[in-house]
Amino acid sequence: MPTERACLASAHNGNLAAARRCGFQTAFIPRLPEFGPNQQTDLMAEQDWVTGSLVELACMLGA
Structure with a gap:
């Protein structure tokens, strides 16, 4: 499968x-507060699809 047909879903902007x-599509799914109430990173997407859950992402992708 070509990488542009695959999507990585993550709560970490560095991974995305x-x-x-590498040519993958990406989706940001926040996990607040993954690092506790003082979390300073990965609060919002930098340049990805944004969704609240994997189910929501599947619907966005037409699955």
Whole structure:
């Protein structure tokens, strides 16, 4: 399967950026507060599809 037909879903912008560099589509699914109430990173997507859950992402992709 070509990488542009695959999608990495993650709550970590660094992982998503690496996947984009490899040609994958990406989806940001926030997990707040993954790192506790003082979380400073991965609060919002940098440049991905944004969804609240894997089920919502599947609906967005027509699955």
